[in-house]
Amino acid sequence: MGATIKLFLVAAGAVALTVLAACGEGAGPLPDPRSGQVVLVVADARTDEPRPVQLADEGLYARHDIALDGALGFTRADLSGMSWRQIRADFPANGPERVFDGPRLSDVLAAAGRAGAGARLTSVDGYQVEIGAGLIARHEPVLAVRADGEPLAIGGLGPAMLVWPRGAHSDLTDMDDDLWPWGVFAVTAIEAR
């Protein structure tokens, strides 16, 4: 190929890129090729299911030491596609009751190939709680993504919050809010491998 032609092709390519970039600006809503961003990961998953996205070890994952090697990510749509449990509960304790909806923590663990495991939950502010496998099996807490029908906002109680049936199970009546993390974005399966 002659030098002049090569130069022309490079120039034409540059023009094409510029035009494409210009079209991308303000051309309307971005097409969403997936059903949304990952809002929750289960670290140390044991499943062959294809990962919806390759997560990079940065931001809050890095800040809070969430091991992404083998983590399974859930989008809001993934979580909505699971069977949900509804729990009416007061939060904060003795405050107003709300109706929380979301998948059971046990089902999220099972979907990640970690049925029967306990879990460490990590929140956006670094708050961490560990929930034993026995407590999960006995009370089936929910990773709520909605309260009174409204999605839990990031910056508020979202993307997910652990909710227990403290109104319905008599041995939870006096439960305080320690095990009710809001802003949960990562679940680390512990034990029961």
Ligand SMILES: Nc1nc2c(c(=O)[nH]1)N[C@H]1C(S)=C(S)[C@@H](COP(=O)(O)O)O[C@H]1N2
């Ligand atoms: N992410 C996160 N969730 C949390 C907490 C917290 O500090 N961070 N505190 C727990 C406690 S002890 C209480 S009383 C309630 C309300 O705490 P807050 O007033 O700090 O939101 O949330 C619970 N969930």
Ligand SMILES: [Mo]
């Ligand atoms: Mo608290």
